[in-house]
Amino acid sequence: MPSFIETQFPIARLSAESYKERKANNGQTLTHLGKWWGRKPLILVRAAIVGMLMPASNDAKKDRDIFLKILTMDDEGTWQRCKPAAQRMTNRTAFDALPYAQRLTDCERPENIEGPTATAWEAINAHLGTTATCLSELVRQLGQRTFGHTPRVGDSFCGGGSIPFEAARMGCEAFGSDLNPVAGLLTWASLNLLGGGQDVQEEVMRVQAEVLATADRQVTDWGIEHNAQGERADA
């Protein structure tokens, strides 16, 4: 049985979502770990992995509807992502009539909401024969059915780490490597620092502050970044 991605892929909607993610600049999830020019949009990675795991049926239109539901990129999902202030300024009929990219102007990105609603999950499960209530559970069940285990995703040219990071966030076992050690470091950081949860992040910030204070004491002792009047350089 072919997978969804072998039969179709909603490029126009995904382009609009990828553009929105890129335009978020510092609001992008992985950007603060370090600059990486070729980093793939996370929504694109998510769509590709769902598209590879989801089997295609004989009903291409229904497959597309369900695929978009999983990604909260259907009409219901975009309305669900529409920010409350923007929802108050319009009504559902007018919102649905907007071109897709225009709808996204006032929407959260898919990665920043809980995921499909309970009603959407009912439709997804009815079509796919699953019992999931979240993306990682759906990924686990589809992987189990196709491979007999949780899907494993590896990127041997992982660059900024988008692919292993998003795969792990979706519940896959994720692996990454790269010839460039900076890429390896960034990918490691995405998985272990960003993916490590609040405790890890607070510990990193504590250690960073400690290192900064220690370095600052040393720089001050040596008189580096000071002029003859004892003034500090700003940058």
Ligand SMILES: C[S@@+](CC[C@H](N)C(=O)[O-])C[C@H]1O[C@@H](n2cnc3c(N)ncnc32)[C@H](O)[C@@H]1O
């Ligand atoms: C376009 S980037 C990858 C982007 C990444 N997949 C992402 O989504 O962000 C290509 C990467 O391939 C790496 N690369 C090139 N030749 C390689 C090789 N022979 N073995 C491993 N990595 C290699 C480069 O260092 C670079 O990080």
